[in-house]
Amino acid sequence: xxxxxxxxxxRREKYRQERDKRIRPDGNDQYQEPFxxxxxxxxxxxxxxxxxxxxxxxxxxxxxxGGFAGLVTxxxxxxxxxxxxxxxxxxxxxxxxxxxxxxPGAMCDTAAMIYLPLLEETGTVPSAKYVRAPEIYAHAQKxxxxxxxxxxxxxxxxxxxxxxxEDDSRWMITTDRGDKIRAQFVAMGTGPLHRPKLPGIPGIDxxxxxxxxxxxxxxxxxxxxxxxxxxxxLDNKRVGIIGTGATAVQCVSPLAASAHDLFVFQxxxxxxxxxxxxxxxxxxxxxxDSGWQKKWMMNFAILQTGGFADEDLVKDGWxxxxxxxxxxxxxxxxxxxxxxxxxFLQAYEASDDEKMDEIRVRVDKIVRNPKxxxxxxxxxxxxxxxxxxxxxxLQAFNKPNVHLVDTNGxxxxxxxxxxxxxxxxxxxxxxxxxxxxxxxxTDYARRSGFETTGRNGLTLSEHWHEGMRTLHGIHSHxxxxxxxLGITQGANLISNIPQNFxxxxxxxxxxxxxxxxxxxxxxxxxxxxxxxxVARLETNTGSVFGDSNCTPGYYNNEGQPIxxxxxxxxxxxxxxxxxxxxxxxxxxxxxxxxxxxxx
Numbered sequence: 001x002x003x004x005x006x007x008x009x010x011r012r013e014k015y016r017q018e019r020d021k022r023i024r025p026d027g028n029d030q031y032q033e034p035f036x037x038x039x040x041x042x043x044x045x046x047x048x049x050x051x052x053x054x055x056x057x058x059x060x061x062x063x064x065x066g067g068f069a070g071l072v073t074x075x076x077x078x079x080x081x082x083x084x085x086x087x088x089x090x091x092x093x094x095x096x097x098x099x100x101x102x103x104p105g106a107m108c109d110t111a112a113m114i115y116l117p118l119l120e121e122t123g124t125v126p127s128a129k130y131v132r133a134p135e136i137y138a139h140a141q142k143x144x145x146x147x148x149x150x151x152x153x154x155x156x157x158x159x160x161x162x163x164x165x166e167d168d169s170r171w172m173i174t175t176d177r178g179d180k181i182r183a184q185f186v187a188m189g190t191g192p193l194h195r196p197k198l199p200g201i202p203g204i205d206x207x208x209x210x211x212x213x214x215x216x217x218x219x220x221x222x223x224x225x226x227x228x229x230x231x232x233x234l235d236n237k238r239v240g241i242i243g244t245g246a247t248a249v250q251c252v253s254p255l256a257a258s259a260h261d262l263f264v265f266q267x268x269x270x271x272x273x274x275x276x277x278x279x280x281x282x283x284x285x286x287x288x289d290s291g292w293q294k295k296w297m298m299n300f301a302i303l304q305t306g307g308f309a310d311e312d313l314v315k316d317g318w319x320x321x322x323x324x325x326x327x328x329x330x331x332x333x334x335x336x337x338x339x340x341x342x343x344f345l346q347a348y349e350a351s352d353d354e355k356m357d358e359i360r361v362r363v364d365k366i367v368r369n370p371k372x373x374x375x376x377x378x379x380x381x382x383x384x385x386x387x388x389x390x391x392x393x394l395q396a397f398n399k400p401n402v403h404l405v406d407t408n409g410x411x412x413x414x415x416x417x418x419x420x421x422x423x424x425x426x427x428x429x430x431x432x433x434x435x436x437x438x439x440x441x442t443d444y445a446r447r448s449g450f451e452t453t454g455r456n457g458l459t460l461s462e463h464w465h466e467g468m469r470t471l472h473g474i475h476s477h478x479x480x481x482x483x484x485l486g487i488t489q490g491a492n493l494i495s496n497i498p499q500n501f502x503x504x505x506x507x508x509x510x511x512x513x514x515x516x517x518x519x520x521x522x523x524x525x526x527x528x529x530x531x532x533x534v535a536r537l538e539t540n541t542g543s544v545f546g547d548s549n550c551t552p553g554y555y556n557n558e559g560q561p562i563x564x565x566x567x568x569x570x571x572x573x574x575x576x577x578x579x580x581x582x583x584x585x586x587x588x589x590x591x592x593x594x595x596x597x598x599x
Contacts, residue, residue, distance in 0.1 A: 011353060018379040019551045021409030022268060031197040031436065034213070037205045041196045041213050046102070047092020049156045054178030059152065060084035061512060062173055062183035064159055066149075067096015069189030069485035069501040071140060072117050075147040076509035082516065086183075087149055088175070090158035090449070094149070095140040096191050097438075098133055102226040103214040103247065104254035106133035109389050110496050111314045112280075114297045117498045122146045125285050129316075130277045130389075134226050154179065159450040162186060164480065166455060169521040171481065184521075185512050188452070189485035189501070195449070199242060199436050201412050208417040211432040214247045221431070224258070231258035238428060239263070240420055242412055243435030244270055246388050251435065253392035256402045263403045263427050265420060267411040268385070268551055271359050271378040273317040275389040297499045298578070304495050305576050317389050318495045321382060324351035352381050366394040375406035384550035454479035467568025471533045471595050472584060474504055475525035483508045489537055491580040492572025503581055507588050511596070520598040529595030538567070540574035 006014065024030055034041035061077060063070040066089035074085050091099045108115050112126035115136075119126070122142050127135060144150050158176040165172050165182075173181040196215045198204065212218045219225055223233035231254065239259040241248055244266045255262050295313075302309050303319040306326045312319050328347035329339070337343050360377040367373035376394065378385075396402050405422055413421045419429040452460040455478045463469060463478060470476050473490030474483055485508070487493065487500040515523045562570075573580035587594065 005357065008349075008353070014379050015381070015551075018409065022552050024552070030200050032200040032204075034196055034198055038198060038211075038213070041198075041216055044090065044092050044156065045216055045218075046099070047156055049092070052177070054180070055154065056180045058170070058182040058184075059086045060183070060516070061086070061185045061187065062171065062181060063087045063187045063189060064162070064173075065089055065096065065189035065191060065485070066091060066094035066140075066144070066153070066155070067098070067189060067191050068117055068140065068143075068498045069096070069191060069505065070094075070187065071143045071147075071149060072498070072501045073187050073189065073483075073485060073505035073508055074149045075118055075121065075143060076505045077512065078147045078149075080509045080513035082509065082513055083148075085149065085152060086181070087144075087153040087155075088157055088159060088173070088181075089153075089155055090176075092156045093141065094144045094153075094155075095137045096189075097215075098136040098140060100196075100215045101133050101247075102219075103133075103217045103251045104224060104226070104228065104231065105250040105252075106226070106247075107131060107250060108136060109246065109387070110318070111300075111316055112136075113293070114300050114314060114496055115498055117502050118143055118146075119293050120290070125282050126280050128277055128279050130275060132228075154181075161450055161453070162188075163453040164455060164482075169480070185481045185483070185515075187483040187485055187508055190449075196438055197436055198434055199411070201242075201415050203415040206417050207415050207419070207429075207432055209419075209430050209432060211434070213434045213436070214243075214251060215438070222258070224254075228254070231255070234258040234260070234431070236260050237430040238419075239431045239433065240265060240427060240429040241433040241435055242420075243437065244268065245435065245437060246270065246386050247437065248435040249388045249390050249393045251433075252402075253390075253396045255433075256396040256399050259401065261401050261403065262396075263405050263420075263429065264397075265405045265407065265412050265422065266375065267407050267409060268553070269376050269378045270385060270388045271356065271380075271382050272362070272376075272393055273355075273359055273387060273389045274362070275391045277391070297496065297502070298581070300496060301491075301493055301499060301577050301581070305493075305578060307578060317387060321351060321355050324354065352383075355382055356380075363394060366398075368398050372397050372404050375404055380551040385553045452479070452482070454482070464569075465565075467565040469530055469534055469568070471525035471530045472504075472507070472587075474508065475523075475530070475596065477525045477527045477530045480522040480524035483511075487572070488569060489533070489571060490573065490584070491577035492570075493577040499577075499581075503584055507584055510588055511593060514591070514593070515598060518598070522597075522599045523593075524597050524599075525595055526597050533595070534568065537571045537574065540571055 061082060063074055066087045070087055071094060074087060077085055093099055107130055111129050112131045116126060116139050124139050124142055160176055161174045163172045170182045170184055171186045173183060196213045210221050221233060222231040224231035237259055238261045239255060240263040242265045249270055252264060299309050299313045303312055304322045306322050325348050328351055329344060332343050332347060333339060363373050363376050367376060397404055407422050413423055419427045458478050463476060468489055470484060470489045473486060473488055485501060485504055487497060491500050493500055511523060
């Protein structure tokens with residue numbers, strides 16, 4: 001179907017109209033915690049918890065969280081000669097989000113060569129450019145095995161409290177299994193995608209059929225397994241899935257191949273760009289020079305954030321849009337324009353318009369039903385929501401058993417015992433799957449599941465009441481010997497989260513090793529250094545995610561106003577990720593650790 005291209009003004013108006021349909025006054029409160037019928041979402045269905053006696057001892061470093069953040073930090077500590085380490089995680093194994101995400105089709109949208117940390121150190125060879133969840137999980141296990149991180153770990157163990165003992169300069173950690181652990185240092189890597197959330201749809205508890213969240217996939221009900229075996233138990237089932245974000249984009253195709261009927265309830269379509277996955281040649285991989293992974297990571301980060309490099313090593317959808325912006329900006333400067341926020345915005349908007357037009361044209365080329373195709377087109381800027389890359393999702397809607405239920409931006413109206421209502425239309429279902437993601441914008445203590453109490457009874461929640469307050473996104477004044485493993489107030493590189501962990505884990509390990517070597521009891525950010533860092537971050541006033549025409553999502557606080565608190569909880573280094581990585585590398589290698597107080 002040939003369409004007349006929209007003018008710039010018409011496109012902007014279309015974006016605004018589509019955004020306005022989806023704005024809700026309740027923001028993050030539109031989601032509910034998994035209580036009642038869905039309280040099992042906080043449990044672990046994959047590992048049988050074995051009884052054991054409570055542990056009462058002391059370790060040098062306790063790492064809370066066994067995902068890539070905790071694993072990389074543990075590995076770097078071992079490399080620094082710090083061996084008395086304990087990983088604690090409520091999951092039955094390491095892996096973090098890749099322990100929980102076992103839904104069919106699960107894989108990462110960032111290339112394995114840069115997404116999987118410590119490939120050189122572990123000798124892991126990715127099977128493909130983009131690898132599936134079981135392979136990512138296996139790599140996490142290999143990191144733990146390679147660096148001996150299983151040896152002192154406490155898995156299937158949830159933290160209940162972390163409290164600083166000023167008299168003894170130790171952290172006191174209690175768990176849901178009666179453990180009382182003392183630790184000189186604590187690194188918290190609880191992850192940005194940790195606690196599943198549910199849509200707050202009226203009647204959600206009343207559904208009489210089978211229901212589950214994608215992060216706790218029920219293969220006993222569906223049949224199949226995480227490796228891709230067919231879900232044969234669904235061949236006579238009417239299945240509904242609520243949510244069309246990155247998770248649904250991956251699991252819709254396997255569901256379409258298995259279910260008698262699949263109903264995809266859509267509030268906002270994702271942008272679906274080409275994936276073009278391919279196998280990695282082991283012989284080619286073996287020929288890479290030592291230190292190749294850091295080079296690849298930095299190359300990707302440079303290009304993805306609009307910088308210049310001699311070549312594009314990764315060559316994916318993330319670097320494509322950024323290079324378009326960069327090249328247009330160069331053209332403007334060559335033509336005599338000055339580099340200003342306005343010239344950058346001009347280059348950004350033109351490149352994004354081009355890219356999103358291509359994505360919408362791709363929908364028309366693939367989806368045969370014109371009405372369905374029109375509903376699947378994303379009308380917003382690519383970075384308003386997490387970009388998706390897939391070569392089977394759109395194709396699934398050509399199958400006669402797959403039904404897109406577009407809610408025109410309003411979402412599902414209500415749920416009853418027999419199925420789902422969208423306004424006045426009812427859909428009978430046997431199974432209802434929630435692809436509603438994880439909590440992102442809620443309080444740190446709620447997402448982690450425990451409170452952290454520092455000096456003078458000050459909790460981290462109280463200290464961060466008006467938003468995060470850190471030095472480098474790692475240290476927080478009043479919380480000695482505590483290290484935060486995250487992305488916020490650091491590089492904030494959202495396109496390749498593990499690179500943030502590699503840099504912060506390396507930094508933390510070196511600081512701890514230095515403190516131990518010099519017999520310091522505590523290391524803590526000074527109040528002045530913390531406040532100066534936050535003030536520096538707050539000079540970062542520009543963000544494409546803050547576009548007034550962005551459709552609501554977790555990238556932009558669900559479309560709600562961005563106040564001081566929300567900004568501090570999402571902000572990164574003003575000069576960008578590459579500048580932060582270079583800064584923290586120089587800061588670390590100087591050995592002076594400016595802004596930290598060692599006692």
